[in-house]
Amino acid sequence: MGTIKKGILGGVSGKVGTIVGVHWKSSYYIRAHAAKVSNPRTPKQQEQRGKFATVFGFLKTIKPFIRIGYKEFTEEKSAYNAAMSYMLKKVVINSEKEITIDFNRVLVSTGSLMPVFEGTATASEGKIFFNWKDNSGMGNAEDTDITMVLAYNKDKGMAVYDTEAGSRQDEAAELMIPDEWQDDELIAYLSFRSADGSSVANSVRMTILS
Structure with missing residues (x-):
């Protein structure tokens, strides 16, 4: 008292x-006096924390890529927060056993630029080789658009990427991957950004062939 x-x-x-x-x-x-929360760990709260932790764990491995990939959404929030918001709403799957990410719906970049056209990815000799058709002149696509490539290792929770891997007109790019990734499950994404950096394309997930 x-x-x-x-x-x-x-x-x-x-x-x-x-x-x-x-x-x-x-x-x-x-x-x-600090107010007491009657039930700070309700199932709903635990679920939201689990989703946040899952998305955070993924995004922290590609944060520099995200800064470029979500550049068009930085007027009201940071690129990272924009990516977090999208992932929490569209990408997280909450099953009875665990909270996971639907990598088919992941966008490591998103924006108004024309995306990749007929892209493929092949893994060989410690590299991932990306190929696509040059669709310069279609919409706002230009031959000088810069290629951005990314590979995520689901088993190790790690990523490698290159935000300046070439240009749209090259129709090809490659990305070095660590030797110890040879037997792991990898996911690849391909995207473009304009030469002046003002616009970015939606990334496209590539099925990696071997």
Whole structure:
């Protein structure tokens, strides 16, 4: 129980109702008492925390890529927060056993630029080889658009990427992958950004052939 020093206009020591009084260096201070959450770990809260942790674990491995890939959405929030928002709404799967990511719906980049046309990916000799058809002149696609490639290792939770792997007109790019990834499950994405960096294409997931 708190006490009031020197009458009703004096300092407060201890807890009085919803405030807490503190005496320090001959002065009295009051602060609001922290409210208690009746059930801070409801199933809904635990589910949301699980989703957040799952998406965070993925995004932290490709954060520099995301900064470029979500550049068109940085007026009201950061690129990272825009990516987090999208992933939480569209990509996370909550099954009875675990919370996972639907990598088919993942967008490591998104925007208004014309995306890749007829892309493929092949793994060989420690590299992933990306190929596509040059669709420059279709919509806002230009031959100078810069190629961005990414590979994510589902088994190790790691990623490698290159945000300057060539240009749209090259119709090909390659990405080095670590030797120890040879037997792991990999996921690849291919995208473009304009030469001036103002616009970005939706990434396309590539099925990796061997």
